[in-house]
Amino acid sequence: MVMINVEEIRKDFPILNREINNNRLIYFDNAATSQKPKQVIDGIKYFYENINANPIRSIHTLAAESTQAYNDAREKVARFINAEPEEIIFTRNATESINLVSFALPLKQGDTVLTTYMEHHSNLLPWLRLKDRGVKVDLVNVDENDELDMSRYDELTKDVRLVTVTHVSNVTGTINDVDKIVRRAHENGSLALIDAAQSIPHMKFDVKKTGADFVAFSGHKMLGPFGIGVLYARKDAEKSLSPFLTGGEMIKDVKLSRIVYENAPALFEAGTQNIEGAYGLGLAVDYLSKIGMENIETYEKDLTQYLYNKAKGLKNVEVYSGKSRNFMGIFSFNVKGLHSHDTAYLLDKKGIAVRSGFHCAQPLIEDKLKQPGAARASLYLYNTREEVDKFIDELGSIAEKYGR
Numbered sequence: 001m002v003m004i005n006v007e008e009i010r011k012d013f014p015i016l017n018r019e020i021n022n023n024r025l026i027y028f029d030n031a032a033t034s035q036k037p038k039q040v041i042d043g044i045k046y047f048y049e050n051i052n053a054n055p056i057r058s059i060h061t062l063a064a065e066s067t068q069a070y071n072d073a074r075e076k077v078a079r080f081i082n083a084e085p086e087e088i089i090f091t092r093n094a095t096e097s098i099n100l101v102s103f104a105l106p107l108k109q110g111d112t113v114l115t116t117y118m119e120h121h122s123n124l125l126p127w128l129r130l131k132d133r134g135v136k137v138d139l140v141n142v143d144e145n146d147e148l149d150m151s152r153y154d155e156l157t158k159d160v161r162l163v164t165v166t167h168v169s170n171v172t173g174t175i176n177d178v179d180k181i182v183r184r185a186h187e188n189g190s191l192a193l194i195d196a197a198q199s200i201p202h203m204k205f206d207v208k209k210t211g212a213d214f215v216a217f218s219g220h221k222m223l224g225p226f227g228i229g230v231l232y233a234r235k236d237a238e239k240s241l242s243p244f245l246t247g248g249e250m251i252k253d254v255k256l257s258r259i260v261y262e263n264a265p266a267l268f269e270a271g272t273q274n275i276e277g278a279y280g281l282g283l284a285v286d287y288l289s290k291i292g293m294e295n296i297e298t299y300e301k302d303l304t305q306y307l308y309n310k311a312k313g314l315k316n317v318e319v320y321s322g323k324s325r326n327f328m329g330i331f332s333f334n335v336k337g338l339h340s341h342d343t344a345y346l347l348d349k350k351g352i353a354v355r356s357g358f359h360c361a362q363p364l365i366e367d368k369l370k371q372p373g374a375a376r377a378s379l380y381l382y383n384t385r386e387e388v389d390k391f392i393d394e395l396g397s398i399a400e401k402y403g404r
């Protein structure tokens, strides 16, 4: 197995030295947001102290440097997922990226969008909203192994304008076979969007191999700052989108009688953008690339397996994730008889940060898992076996004391 040097990596993350309730922080809420290395934190400070100016618009030196920084960040992100720079549209987050497609794709009455029961609200609500316009929304079901029920997939993809699916579930950790889903969607004449918010931070993602028309992800879940996200839009597919927001820098020529729009990506980046965020995301991409996404994936899969093996001995704990043949990074659970918020509160008392509630995937948790919520531990490259040991010990004590 390829190993990464976790002890060295941890030194780059100042927050991991924090004490929470007199315990060293164990940060297991990485699916919500990742921590940031000092390379990103210091880089953003450097940007404001040395480069800050509104890019593209002005010709003075600072503006030119800011433009260069923004363009460099776009190139880095493009290289990271094997895209062309023109195919990278900067947004605020995965949510905005998906909404952009839902607003900019001319879907009309009678069109169908196919999504799944496994989605985060970000990849559900933008489509359900279109029902008001007469757009039909179908859902692929999730089976008892946390996998998409592909038996009806072919039938469901007939006459569909857009197929949209999460790559990795933020509740069950299931890794969907997106290459196959995209291939089938294209064979059936449909566009395909991948919500890669939970995959791109953790594994190598190649847009050319996957072949999707659109891919959405967030910078803050992959060591980057808040407020910067990406919509990859394949060159040909970009043409199917009409302008979303209008305003500065997304036009070539404005006469009151006639507007000539810019090409993508500028066409979809109206107004002053989050330059500092893009710069920080570029640094995050540098950091991840240096370690290697294959190494990160191997390490995290091994750590996930370690956690599941240790969890087998726990009494009074129900686990809702990890049943799929292919999964990683997520452990969703409840202590029987305790609400997930109470479990998370008790773990926090020991310095362990986990998420609780619906994880913005209420239909999956309520309708499929039949739970009023779940607690979730989610891992990243700086987590260790020692942290997993402590987590399992503390969870075991809570389950023994309060579980039934």
Ligand SMILES: Cc1ncc(COP(=O)(O)O)c(C=O)c1O
Binding pocket: 031, 032, 093, 094, 095, 096, 120, 122, 123, 166, 168, 169, 170, 195, 197, 198, 218
């Ligand atoms: C699968 C998935 N998609 C989309 C999102 C939305 O990400 P953001 O809130 O950064 O837009 C999340 C966030 O947790 C997620 O897990």
